[in-house]
Amino acid sequence: MVRPNEEVEALLHEYADLIAITGGDAFRARAYEKAARAIGGCPADVSHLDAAALREIPGVGRSIAEKVVEYVRTGHVTEVEETRARIPAGVRQLITVPTLGPRKALALYENLHISSVDELADAIRARKLRGLKGFGQKTEANLLHGIALMRQAGERxxxxxxxxxxxxxxxxxxxxxxxxxxxxxxxxxxxxxxxxxxxxxxxxxxxxxxxxxxxxxxxxxxxxxxxxxxxxxxxxxxxxxxxxxxRPDSWGAGLQYFTGSKAHNIRTRTIAAHLGLKLSEYGLSETGSGRRVASRSEDEVYARLGLPWIPPTLREDRGEIEAGLRGELPEVVTERDVRGDLHTHTDLTDGLAPLEEMVAAAAERGYAYYAVTDHAPDLRMQRMTDEKILAQRERVRSLDGRYHGMRLLHGAELNIGPEGEVDWPDGFLAGFDLCVASVHSHFTLGRRAMTRRIVRACENPRVNVIGHPTTRLIGRRPGIDADLDEVFAACARTGTALEINSQPDRLDLGDEDILRARSHGARFAVDSDAHSVPQLALLRYGIGTAQRGWLTPDDVINTWPLRRLRRFLRKDRAG
CATH class of the missing domain: 3.30.460.10 (Beta Polymerase, domain 2)
Incomplete structure (x- = not known):
């Protein structure tokens, strides 16, 4: 069932969009977005909280708390419904199209009376948008791609x-x-x-x-x-x-069959046929007599086919059968192998929990080390300053080792600018234990410029990890256009890790890109990018993605002992 927190989170996100569409204050819209994330990440059931308790949630002020109470009590919020009534439903639908913001959606409605995604697609193909300010050929191509992404995501x-x-x-x-x-x-x-x-x-x-x-x-x-x-x-x-x-005696065969994939199952059935056997959801049986020879467990079924048990995340017919027959199947990384999280946020920037709460929660997960990497100043909406980050560093140092002996690393998530530059000069960056560098803007640079941009960030001796490398948002924003093989090679050459971001709407890098990057010799960091305490547990999804990319613990830097990790983080400054 949908948690009340998720219902309220969706409502507040919608209201933030409504504020933006109607030309409301941008800071007010962001306040509702932050409150939505905070409520979604709150472990307590908000339907059981009064207004005073709701205001204890970071980012939830008096007005928002009153709206939440009204929604829990009545199932609606008067102010939200009144704002909805001022905006055609079609415009609200249009803003779900990747790359189409609220103001442009309203412009399409007011100038061309477009009020649905289908009408938008038709208008683009008929070249009706080209007379509008801000709608050129590149915008049209991006919108068509966004519509395709949205339709595909709607089925998944x-x-x-x-x-x-x-x-x-x-x-x-x-x-x-x-x-x-x-x-x-x-x-x-x-x-x-x-x-x-x-x-x-x-x-x-x-x-x-x-x-x-x-x-x-x-x-x-x-x-x-x-x-x-x-x-x-x-x-x-x-x-x-x-x-x-x-039936219980068919459990292993049934689980193997219904796990798939289709291509993997075709291969296992082919192997069975060559052995004079038939494989189905009921078991592995002799073709002539029908006598079952394996069915109770997956291990038993695979063993009878001459294979080791194959982790489900590898069952895509991408070489796992051949590797199994050769005895070369990788021991893929698991969540138990992870010694620390190298990309997390606090309420100093866009996180929802204070430093101490995030550190305590990480220690409860049994980590040996943990990095705090709040946003750097070029992401201006976060209002970071040198003074704020240095004050945080002092707090991080004072907490180091106090939570079950867990060591703390003070880092930052830098912004990769259009020319590959990052926030803060080299001398200032030298004070951090590690730096994650990510693209947060200028997503539409040309292929050569985008490639050069990220390669230059890799070549920066202070950059240790490229965060969410393609910047994709699944179903909402395509990845950047860059020569990823050149980027992967640069990471391997410079000793810069590629992040596998565990946020479910990112999972970036994806599994196919991981396989390519691994072939170049790149290393990886599987991070939660947590913005609240519950989000630390999202790491499981990044680990699943890493497994699909055939990664072992040796490929993933945050499975390493701290001493080995620190050597990697020194890059070419080792001494």
């Missing part, structure tokens, strides 16, 4: 959304008497960045109790199909869930 579910829904369903079904095993499978188990639907598998003697239970869950909005072998439902959030029940 973010990994984190699917995981949360699947884990709730698995927990509910696991409680039913007779359940021997229960797990989610499909592309979700393979940790693809988006999934089409959720596959859940149960091992039990009787299927009816589980099929009935799924149909009756509070999170189920619609029963699409209800049968003895398969039941499909759609949740309140629009996610389709397909449930299958197999």
């Amino acid at each position: 579910i973010p990994l984190s959304t699917a995981t949360e829904a699947a884990e709730d369903i698995v927990a509910e079904l696991s409680r039913i008497t007779g359940c021997k095993h229960c797990a989610y499978a499909g592309s979700l188990r393979r940790m693809k960045e988006t999934v089409g639907d959720i596959d859940v598998l149960v091992a039990a003697g009787r299927s009816a109790p589980f099929m009935d239970a799924l149909a009756e869950l509070p999170s189920t909005a619609e029963v699409v199909a209800h049968g003895a072998k398969k039941t499909s439902v759609r949740t309140l959030t629009g996610v389709q869930v397909d449930l299958r029940v197999v």
Whole structure:
């Protein structure tokens, strides 16, 4: 089910957009955006908090707290609904198109009466936008690409959304008497960045109790199909869930079959056929007699095929079968291997929690070290100054080692400018333990200029990690146009790590880019980019992406002991 916090977060984000569309104060819009993020990341259920308790949440003032209370009590907010009524629904839909901001959406409506995404696509193809200020050929191309991204994303579910829904369903079904095993499978188990639907598998003697239970869950909005072998439902959030029940002695074969991928399964069935066997969701059996020779566990099924157990994240037919047959399957990195997080934020900039809370939460995760990397001054909306960052450094130094012996690193997230320059001169940067450098603006530079920009950042001896390297936002913003192979080679040459950003709307680098970067000899940092305490746990999604890129602990710098990590961070200044 959708948490009240998520409902309120969505409402406040919408109101921030409405303020922007109507030409309201930009700082007020940002205040609602920050409050939305804070409420979304708050561990307490906001429906149980009064106005005073709500104001304890960072970024939530009196006016916002009153709106939250009104929403929880009545299901709506009068001020929001009045503002909605002033803006055509089509304009609100238009601002969901990547690269199209609120003011341009309003201009399209007022000048061309465009009030839907389909009308916008038609108008671009008919070249109707070219007479409007700010709408040139490049803008048209970007908008068409954004529309395509949005439509594609509309058919897919973010990994984190699917995981949360699947884990709730698995927990509910696991409680039913007779359940021997229960797990989610499909592309979700393979940790693809988006999934089409959720596959859940149960091992039990009787299927009816589980099929009935799924149909009756509070999170189920619609029963699409209800049968003895398969039941499909759609949740309140629009996610389709397909449930299958197999006998306990077929659990391993069923889990292997329904995890996929299709290409991987074709390969395993081909191997089975060459061995005179048949592989299905019921088991691995002899072709002639039908006698089952393996089915209870995935390990058993793979072993009978002459293969080691293959991690689900590798099952894409990208060489895992051949590597398994040669005995060269990698021991992929796991969350247990991670010794620290190298990219996190506090409320000094756009984070939601104070330094002490973030440090304490990181220590509870068992980290050996932890880096604080608030934004540098060129991201002007964060209002960073030299004095603020130096004061934070003193606080970081005073907390070093005080939380379960965890060592603290003081860093910054720098901004890579159009020419590859970064915030602060070299002398000032020398005081940081590490620097993450990221592109936050000028996303539409030409390919050569963009490539040169990032390579120059890699060549900066103070830059240790390139943050969210392609800048993509899944389904909302395409990655930058750069020669990534040149960037990857530069990272390998200069000793600069590439980040795998664990934020579910980024997962940047993606798995295919990781595979390419790894072939160049680059190193990686899997970071949460956490802006609140709950977001530290997002690291699991970055680790899944790293696994899909075949990374081992040796490839990932924040699995290394602190001494080895510090040597890497010195780059060519080692001595």
